[in-house]
Amino acid sequence: MRWAPPESRSRHAIRDHIEANLDPVEDHQEITFLSTCYDFPWDTQRALELALIRVFGIARSSRLLARTGEFLERTQKRYDDTVLILSEMLENGYDSERGRAALRRMNQQHRRHTIPNDEYLYTLSTFVFEPVRWNERFGWRPLTEKEKLATYHYWKRVGALMNIADIPPSYEAFERFNVDFEAEHMRFSEDNRKLAVATRDLLLSWVLPGPLRPLGARVAHAMLDDRLLDALGLPRPAPALRRLVEGAIRARVPVLRAMPRRRSPRLLTMKKTRTYPDGYRIEDLGAR
Structure with a gap:
């Protein structure tokens, strides 16, 4: 399944089309696809990487993630x-043939472990709110x-298809859950640190040679808030x-605003990955 964008090349064509023609409940898949794959593909990917690292700040969750060895021994494969x-679910639709197959595969993976419902809920909430905060x-x-x-309704539906119970009934209620859960459960453990370092080093390895990665690590830490850094056992930046780091990322804004919109979606399912070239x-x- 693909959702066609408006024909206009205006930088705000996607936004204007969504505002004029689409409903955030009924059309949540289309809105999420257009917004993510046309207007914010790079930003959404970076935000979801931060969401992954944020989950590592929850000591209850990190014990299982470290015990499986997937994120520590096969970090690239687990990421891919x-x-x-x-x-697959976002780009094709969670109710498409490929979307259903991806959902089925994800549920098969999760059934191998006993995971508390509130940990599922927290992870789901990071997929909603980390892109918003970014x-x-x-x-x-x-x-x-x-x-x-639309992002909330998209992930709410995916969560229901994963058999996650007690998903908060509104965007605002889910955000309160996210904030309260972190306040109660974001605590340091050594497993947190190991998972975060393995993932951070993987992300840095894609863009920096070995000698520059310590500097890259300091830059990466500057993008994380102090509570998360403390929970991960990583040093707070000056x-x-x-x-400087936040200013450098914001410096791209005027350039992006001046560009015409994307003419084709950025589809991660169509890109070569390191695990599956x-x-x-x-x-x-x-x-x-």
Whole structure:
């Protein structure tokens, strides 16, 4: 399934189309696809990487993640598998043939472990709110209320298809759950640190040679808030470095605003991955 964008090349064509023609409940898949794959593909991917690292700050969750060894011993594969499964649902529709296959594969993976419902809920909430928070810090335009609500309804439906119970009934209630859960459960453990370092080093390895990665680590830490850094056992950056890093990311905003919109969606399912350079089958994603 693909959702066609408006024909206009205006930088705000996607936003204007969503505002004029789409409903955040009934059309949540289309809105999420257009917003993510046309207007904010790079930003959403970075935000979801931060969401992954944020989950590592919950000591209760990190024990299981460390015990399986997937994120520590097969970090690249676990990252690629997660991205591809989520992208199959987003880019094709969770009710398409490929979307249903990806959802089925994800549920098969989760059934191997006993995971408390509130940990599922917290992870789901990061998929909703980390892209919103990233946008508030670095977005080239603000997300509209329709886009925010559509994101909530998209992940609420995916959560229901995962048999997650007690999903809060509104965007605001889910955000309160997210904030309260972190306040109660974001605590340091050594497993947190190991998972965060493994994932951070993987992300840095894609863009920096070995000698520059310690500097890259300091830059990466500057993008995380102090409570999360403390929970991960990572050093807090100097305030000046944090301002420099955030300013550098915001410097792209005028350039992005001046560009015409994307003419084709950025589809992660169509890109080569390091784990599957020759393509993949959905049934092969995840742990054996």
